[in-house]
Amino acid sequence: MRISYKKATNTETVTIQQIYDLIKDDLKKVESEFKKNLHSNIFLIRKMGEYILGSGGKRIRPLLVLLSSKLCNYKGESHVPFASIVEFIHTATLLHDDVVDEADMRRGNISANEVWGNGASVLVGDFLYSKSFYLMIEHGDMEILRVISKTTTQMSEGEILQLLKSNDPDTTEDEYLEILKSKTAMLMSAACQIGAILGRVSKEKKEALARFGLNIGMSFQLTDDCLDYTSSNDEFGKTVGNDLKEGKITMPLIHLLRNSTPDEKENVIKMIGSHELDEEKLISVIDMINKYGSVEYTMAKAKRYIDEAKSSLDIFEPSLEKSALLGFSEYVFERRF
Amino acid sequence: MRISYKKATNTETVTIQQIYDLIKDDLKKVESEFKKNLHSNIFLIRKMGEYILGSGGKRIRPLLVLLSSKLCNYKGESHVPFASIVEFIHTATLLHDDVVDEADMRRGNISANEVWGNGASVLVGDFLYSKSFYLMIEHGDMEILRVISKTTTQMSEGEILQLLKSNDPDTTEDEYLEILKSKTAMLMSAACQIGAILGRVSKEKKEALARFGLNIGMSFQLTDDCLDYTSSNDEFGKTVGNDLKEGKITMPLIHLLRNSTPDEKENVIKMIGSHELDEEKLISVIDMINKYGSVEYTMAKAKRYIDEAKSSLDIFEPSLEKSALLGFSEYVFERRF
Structure with missing residues (x-):
């Protein structure tokens, strides 16, 4: 379905389906790139790569590459391989994250490390990282290489900071936002x-555009934090309270710990990281989160990031792609999975 | 100590100490680069990085960068950062390897994953990888970037192949050599x-020079395989039979399995990967290895790679650096740790 330009720019209410429709041909090409770039004589690489790439990711990062390049009037073909490369890097981090978190589930499926072992996840992650740099270098754009290598370095620092702060109830809001950013x-x-x-x-x-992406990312993760305390079990393979069970201190919990009574705080701290968190205890935490408005607080923050993201696009003339990016911002904030 | 040019080229018997002396100033600069590039706001990165970089590595890869660039009459300063970057990449693979192998020791020290956990090893390894690419991109040499990114991609494939073949007594010599190469x-x-x-x-x-390094690398790993069956416990923190205990099928074992009687083979297969391998059983394997000349077979192969490495330098005029590289080849073959 083709969205009419006028309608889109006037209303700024393009739906997420309309946005995906707008770039569906390119997204198909991105999927073909995945297949091509997963090629290796070692079957396990393709198998694991396809398993995790085919497990219901929303392709948000490729979508951002494709829409941004169209917004900037790019007429070439390199946006497709770069969209694929960015998702490769994201996939590598997912593989390594699951090893670090000792996760057994990812997007409602058994996690790759649970199926093939930690060793395979570490090494196939390394393959995806290395292959990403190899492919970027083939394209030869030094400016993109600089941006991406700086980003992946900072990402690993963010992951390490998160690891150091895991299960730490004294994590401050600023520290947490720094982790999200990285x-x-x-x-x-x-x-x-x-x-x-x-x-x-x-x-x-x-x-x-750098600011737009950064603010979208902050908002995306904050809304994700909220979904962990609000989504029902059957949506997106997520169950409520997973973060709490895994000892992940996210924004709603940081807000709760800051605002609750000493007794309540002590109780919550006891539950953090408890893999045997029963239904009753979980409900007691969710009740406290509701009582102190911790989800509302987090969503208000998420909203501010979205507003910041949207206003950073003011510099661009109205266009279908601009409307799509603005519409995508709304989706990030309003999504339910 | 300064080696006389004439003496060195005539005799080709520079010692390893003389070789290190030749590049000691640059090697000091390489060590400073490590410190500089390990800088991060996150203390754990520096701590783990310094732990593993300071744990007695022989700096073979930096040495190869430094001597090769001098052999090629390079007069600039970039060989120092590149020597540091190559060791960073090597260090990243060590960190990830130890997670994959579930190793508890590395170069006679407790392995980093045993001290700080698998998660930290995965993520600090990722940091070193990313930082390496970041630093290389800063230097902006596309040809080097192409070589390194192709290499790291192939390295991860080699690691995955090794993982798939671990504990597999049917690993062929060709498959094994392919793993070593990668x-x-x-x-x-x-x-x-x-x-x-x-x-x-x-x-x-x-x-x-590409062939020289490749053949040196093959020989280095094959001699390493032999040392695992011959070195005494106090040298280089290695104990005899470690590879066997960890289920690592290396060249001496491949040779043994190919040449032993069906009964002997069955016995050896039982011992592969047995963490409770007692002294008596270990001695029985070493006896068989001696009986079939499996170490001698492996060392003969290592020698052929060294000869190939040395002859590939024929294209270069005599020089101190050429002698040093030739002397280094001898060291790789003759080292006892």
Whole structure:
């Protein structure tokens, strides 16, 4: 379905389906790139790669590369391989994350490390990382290489900081936001910057898209935090309270710990990281989260990031792609899975 | 101590100490680069990085970068950071290897994953990988970037192949050599190529140095395999039979399995990967290895790779650096730790 330009720019209410429709041909090409780039004489690489890439990811990072490059009037074909590469990098981090978290589930499926073991997840993650750099270097754009290598370095620092802070009830809001920025928002920002670099737009527009991606990323992770305390079991394979069970201190919990009574705080701290968290205890935490409005607080923060993301696009003239990116911002904030 | 040029080229018997003396100033600079590049706001990165980089590595890959660039008359300063980057990449693979192998020791010290956990090893390894690419991109040499990114991709494939073949007594010699090539020899080859690329020598000389490094790497790993069956407990923190205990099928064992009687073979297969391998059983395997000359067979192969490495340097005029590289080849073959 083709969205009418006028309608889209006037209403800014393009649906997520309309956005995906807008780039569906390119997204198909991105999927073909995955297949091509997973090629290896070693069957396990393709098998694991296809398993995790085919497990219901929303392709948000490729979408950002594709829409940003179109917004910046890029007419070439490199946006497709770069969209694929960014998702490869994301996939590598998922594989390594699951080893670090000792996760047994990912997106409602058994996690790769649970199926093939930690060793395979570490090494196939390394393959995806290395192959990503190999493919980027083939394309030879030094500016994109600089952005991505800086991003992946900072991502690993964010992951390490998160590991050091896991199960730490004294994690501050600022520390937490710093982790989110490094581990999630930077790659979304990089995805948008790729579009700007390919389109050779002004420094101001590049910075605007970098800010857009960064703020989208922050909001994306904060809404994700909320979904963990609000989504029902059958949506997106997530069960309520997973973060709490895994000892992940996320924004709603940070808010709760900051605002609850000493007794309540002590109780919550006891539950953090308890793999045997029963229904009753979980409900007691959710009740407290409701009582103190911790989800509302987090969503209000998420909303501010979205507003910031949207306003950073002011520098761009109205276009179908701009409307799609604005519409995508709404989706990030309003999504239910 | 300064080695006389004439003496060195005539005798080709420079000692390993003389070789290190030749590049000691640059090696000191390489160590400073490590410190600089391990800088991060996250203390754990520096701590783990320094732990593993300071744990008695022989700096073979930096040595190859430094000597190759001098052999190719490179007069700039980039060989130092590149020597550091190659060791960073090597260090990243060590961190990940130990997670994959569930190792508790590395070079006679407690392995990093045993001290800080698998998660930290995975993530600090990722940091070193990413930082390596970041630093290389800063230097902006596309040819080096191509060589290194191709190498790291192939290294991860080699590691995966090794994982798939671990504990597999049917691993063939060809499969094993393919693993060695990818996981060890390619990076040594890349180290030598960096020197050639920096020195802007002819295609023939680049290929010659690539072959030199590859053959040195093959020989290095094969002699390492032998040391596992021959070195005494106090040397280099290695104990005899470690590979066997860890289920690692290396060249002496492949040779033994191919040549032993069906009964002997069955016995050896039972012992592979047995963490409770007692002294008596270990001695019985070593006896068989002696009986069939499996170490001698492996050392003869290692010697052929060394001869190949040395002859590939024929294209270069005599020089102190050439003698040092030739002397280094001898050391690789004759070392006892």
